[in-house]
Amino acid sequence: MIIRxxxxxxxxxxxxxxxxxxVAAMAxxxxxxxxxxxASPRKAKERLAELTNGAALQKGRIHITLPSLTxxxxxxxxxxxxxxxxxxxxxxxxxxxLAERNTVPDIATYHFSPLSGMTKIATRIRVAKSQTIxxxxxxxxxxxxxxxxxxxxxxxxxxxx
Amino acid sequence: MRPEMPRVKMQSTAxxxxxxxxxTKIRHPMETGWRKGGxxxxxxxxxxxxxxxxxxxxxxxxxxxxxxxxxxxxLLFYSKVMKGGTYTFxxxxxxxxxxxxxxxxxxxxx
Numbered sequence: 620m621i622i623r624x625x626x627x628x629x630x631x632x633x634x635x636x637x638x639x640x641x642v643a644a645m646a647x648x649x650x651x652x653x654x655x656x657x658a659s660p661r662k663a664k665e666r667l668a669e670l671t672n673g674a675a676l677q678k679g680r681i682h683i684t685l686p687s688l689t690x691x692x693x694x695x696x697x698x699x700x701x702x703x704x705x706x707x708x709x710x711x712x713x714x715x716x717l718a719e720r721n722t723v724p725d726i727a728t729y730h731f732s733p734l735s736g737m738t739k740i741a742t743r744i745r746v747a748k749s750q751t752i753x754x755x756x757x758x759x760x761x762x763x764x765x766x767x768x769x770x771x772x773x774x775x776x777x778x779x780x
Numbered sequence: 781m782r783p784e785m786p787r788v789k790m791q792s793t794a795x796x797x798x799x800x801x802x803x804t805k806i807r808h809p810m811e812t813g814w815r816k817g818g819x820x821x822x823x824x825x826x827x828x829x830x831x832x833x834x835x836x837x838x839x840x841x842x843x844x845x846x847x848x849x850x851x852x853x854x855l856l857f858y859s860k861v862m863k864g865g866t867y868t869f870x871x872x873x874x875x876x877x878x879x880x881x882x883x884x885x886x887x888x889x890x
Contacts, residue, residue: 694850705860718848722814726848729857734840736799736860743850 660751663717663724667755667765670715670728674763681754681766692746692772701738701756701764705731711738713757720750746770786881788869793888794861802833805854806871806879812847828853830872836865861885 658666667676684698703711710733716726726744738756746752749772755765786806794800806828813825831853832842840859859867864887871879 698856716848721848722812723847725846727846728844730839730842730844732839732841734835734838734860735858737858739856739858741854741856743852743854745848745850 658719658721658724660719663719663753666724667715667717667753671755671757671763674761676755676763676765678765680764681756683752683754683766683768685752685768685770687769688771688773689746690773692748692770694743695746695770695772696741697744697752697768698741699739699754703738703756703758705733705736705738707733708759710735710759711756712759714738714740715753715755715757716744717753717755718744718746718750719753721745721747726752746772748772786869786871786879788867788881788883790867790883790885792884793886795889796862796887797860799858799860800885801856801858802867803854803856804831804833804869804881805852807852808871808873810845810849810851810853814847826874828871828873830870831855832870832872833857833859834868834870835859840867861887863887 680702682700682702686695689695697716699714699716701711701714703709705711711731714729714731716728717724718726727742729740731738744752750770752768752770753765754768755763757763786804789803791800808828809826810828811823811826813822815823817823827847828845828849830842830844833840841857843855845853853871864885867883867885869881869883873879
């Protein structure tokens with residue numbers, strides 16, 4: 620035998636749906652669903668402007684090798700090369716790598732000298748989720764070049780994300 | 781604790797003006813300080829924050845690392861050899877820990 624609650628205590632389907640909607644709205648208002656503390660493309664842009672003292676950015680001269688899809692965002696190989704003669708008069712002073720959607724956009728800054736001979740590095744970076752990586756190069760004459768590369772991070776073998 | 785011996789791979793001889801490749805790797809957890817351990821407490825921050833490569837008394841390359849650098853930081857870069865000498869590599873970690881390595885280069889067919 621099934622014991623049913625009296626009619627006045629039961630909720631109709633409509634009431635249940637209404638209640639669900641109210642709870643979701645409350646959660647949204649009071650921030651029950653945690654929003655991940657991540658950088659945004661805007662924050663990355665601001666950080667880049669900070670690093671380069673707001674100088675005008677030009678496109679080109681930088682070549683980025685980054686997998687367009689990776690299984691392992693914790694150690695993603697990135698190669699960056701900058702076209703420069705690397706002489707005393709004309710060389711790359713610094714190279715910044717930023718991630719638009721990591722917790723903190725900064726990845727690393729490399730400082731070069733004419734002794735470097737060639738501006739080319741390879742390293743492994745953390746890519747928290749599918750996003751754009753920004754690379755900016757400060758030249759010895761003060762000009763700044765930048766380039767972007769997309770990297771998609773596959774989560775698990777299912778490949779959703 | 782894993783051993784934290786830096787590894788450097790590069791040629792030991794070079795011609796004058798030759799640009800040589802240098803590969804470095806160091807074992808380090810690169811803990812960001814945000815991750816929670818098994819006990820639910822945040823694992824304290826422990827990162828390599830700076831890497832410097834010097835040739836004799838001149839800086840070849842230096843790097844400031846932030847949270848986006850992977851565990852066991854690996855770095856490949858290049859250097860122009862104008863004379864024989866010693867390359868020294870220095871990693872600076874949180875808490876004043878320093879790791880050092882050095883490699884000599886001699887000139888052939890000068």
